[in-house]
Amino acid sequence: MPGQVKRLLIFVVIICVLFVVSRVLLVPEGFGKYGHYRATAIDTIIALPINYAGHIVCNDCHDDIAETKDASYHQGVNCESCHGPSNDHVQSLEEDEIILPSAPRDRNQCSICHAYSPAKATGFPQIDVVTHNPVKPCISCHDPHAPDPPSVIGGCIACHRGITRTKALSAHSNIECNECHTTQDEHMVNPRAFRPDKPRSRDLCGKCHAKGATSETFTKKVDMTEHGVGYLCWQCHFPHHPEAN
Incomplete structure (x- = not known):
């Protein structure tokens, strides 16, 4: 038998012996009696002192x-x-x-x-x-x-910091949240059950952005009868940071 094969066999035997010895030393007594668990763990848990009354x-x-x-x-x-x-x-x-x-x-x-x-x-x-x-x-x-x-101190910013920071850098920075969102008082207590309402028509945005609106002259205005008919404005435009043009 070649020398390298003998050395390989000796190495494999040593590994097997180490595995068996390790298993004997490390695997707790009773392990496997109730499946992949240590049976004596039940006695260990029972022996623990009771601290909580419930x-x-x-x-x-x-x-x-x-x-x-x-x-x-x-x-x-x-x-x-x-x-x-x-x-x-x-x-x-x-x-x-x-x-x-x-x-x-x-x-x-x-x-x-x-x-x-x-x-x-x-x-x-x-x-x-x-x-x-x-x-x-x-x-x-x-x-x-x-x-x-x-009570929500600081209004919407107390929870919606990310949106507030985004809006603060946009052309909508001076618009209060409740000018676009209808929010029940219960939202502050149970926000997931009472969600703020989003605009359900184009009329809200049209107050400022419809052609002929009395908003500032620098406000972008469009013909609402032709622009994006069939869609709500916020479905295309991000209201918290609308595009500048």
Whole structure:
């Protein structure tokens, strides 16, 4: 047998031995008993201490707060998301000294959800934690169990920063958003359910751009009876940054 073949066979044998040894040392006992899982993992999980009691247990004693919260914008927030694990509190109710759950007294807890991030859903209440009442804890102004409906500071720019920046550089920079969009008040609270209405006819744009309109002389004007008949203006022209000519 050629020497190079012997060396190759020895190499393959060494690899196989290493694989077998590694599998014996690294694969946990009981692995594969219930498919591609470690059977003893169940015992490991059972042995973990219980930290969270669950909101149903909280509601048993604090039904008044639960009723208020369930009717608020925080209805989907679990009690222990803010107050921390409460199983020790529940277990201590039969003891002489009750362990009280924590309550967030600083701004770090609320900022987990409400610190500004452009990646968050449009309309979600957000603040700049550096400039928004920096020395006050959030709960000194906001009731966490019944927060007030979010108010949009700065109008549309609070959520639609990209469009606002684009429009600010266009010929439409002086036109207010609600001159073209009909927006219900509920849009600020539930933006996906109450969307702003777009112009449904050419008459709105024609107020400024129709031939004979009383708008400024530098405004581009067209004969609406001939130009783009059958289409809405914004289907061809980008209203937030219309072409200059």
